[in-house]
Amino acid sequence: MKTVELLEEHSVLDGVQYKYRHRSESLNCSMTFSLFLPNKEKFPEPSLLWWLSGLTCTDDNFTHKAGAQRVAARLGIAMIMPDTSPRGKEIADSDDYDLGQGAGFYLNATQKPWSSHYKMYDYIIKELTSLVREEFHLIGPEFISGHSMGGHGALVLGLRNPKRFQSITAFAPIVNPSQVPWGIKAFENYLGDNKEDWAEWDAVELIKRYSDKKVPILIDQGDTDQFYKKELEPDKLVKVAKEKKYPLTVRMQSGYDHSYYTIATFIEEHLEFHMNQLKNIKPKE
């Protein structure tokens, strides 16, 4: 029996774009997600990209604006786009765009009033994972990618689950949330005052203490991104990655900003990066 309700189904670029609703146990609310499947005959067992969106986004933004379906259809990649937080009138929220609904930060909140619903890490890594495996039989190799807050999510979820994700890419990620306004505000609210708890959800801190399988990371950062200096600063990640000899590539993109136009420009190279890692890794198995 399907536990998901189909909301939309569209043919697009030799694949199908779906939008679903389901009841989430971990978030204790109704959630939507979007799913792209490449041509089933050509790719019966596709790879799976997890795409994590940024502040204020839903599952629609990347789905509508990135043009990724064209590339995923060609390379044989399924893509799942979760929403960015629990949703609903009964769910804790704030008037600010960077806290509460639309701003889940891909962590498990421990502080009231957030802790009863804001469990985006468990939702993605456990619940939605089981769902796509069981309902959609997506059991191929997995990659993770995201933008801004979702770039932070891709880095943290990827680094915490290196046996699962073959590679990580991000656009303009918040690499060191413990040290920047967006992250400090979120972590204080969701996690409380203990900085040791924050480190578990901070890519710079995770790489500092990293001792697991090193999953390659590619980051694109636009140099006219209005949040570059205040919230993002991938140099901080470059520094700790060098110290730990962690395989990280950060590309500064001249003239590119924080918008989905930047994602639309480079998403093809990100998906190709993921598929290339797969080729590199497979012979070693």
Added chain:
Amino acid sequence: MKTVELLEEHSVLDGVQYKYRHRSESLNCSMTFSLFLPNKEKFPEPSLLWWLSGLTCTDDNFTHKAGAQRVAARLGIAMIMPDTSPRGKEIADSDDYDLGQGAGFYLNATQKPWSSHYKMYDYIIKELTSLVREEFHLIGPEFISGHSMGGHGALVLGLRNPKRFQSITAFAPIVNPSQVPWGIKAFENYLGDNKEDWAEWDAVELIKRYSDKKVPILIDQGDTDQFYKKELEPDKLVKVAKEKKYPLTVRMQSGYDHSYYTIATFIEEHLEFHMNQLKNIKPKE
């Protein structure tokens, strides 16, 4: 002196996506439009595609969702995306999505209360044309394309200005508005009861009485489009085109619907169709 106000500027796919605001004389209100320019060094004198959107759309829909910038950047095509009607609190409107603001139907209204602002034909064919030529020096060959109501617009504007547009393409166009609910409602309101006036804004009627230079037309129509039978029916255009030996290609696309996913799928072929016409035409000059 620039008569336009820059609202947005984004690097995307080796080109730049702009959004502008200006005061329209013909519509007597403030309007926005979007403009994509391919790399100026590679394409100092690009061709120009006019994209006309459908009901409820603004200049944003195609700009955000079609993924056309990738193709236009490669082929050297500038693209202008006008809004779909005059806008503003002081402008006549209706509570229906298919009449009034967002539903200008690319004609010059003659009936009150619409006639004081709803002059989308003049706006595009005269005012915005002068603007892009003078402000942006876009004086290359021109094509026209659109979706649904905008497909109707592309057909009508193209057929009425065959010396100007090298080719016409449309996605799911309203080919015979005089005979379908969307068109009848719009024409009764904007044009009044005289059916002879309607014929001037109806592609089927224009081709019936056509005697000018024949500009090639390509149409894509999805067969799972929910409006296909009730509002669109390109077969009506095929019939009159055959009688007049008008160069029209209609492609039924199996499994494709009325959404922007269909546009994203086939926009590359439309832009290539336009550029190919240019190649065919140029040697004859």
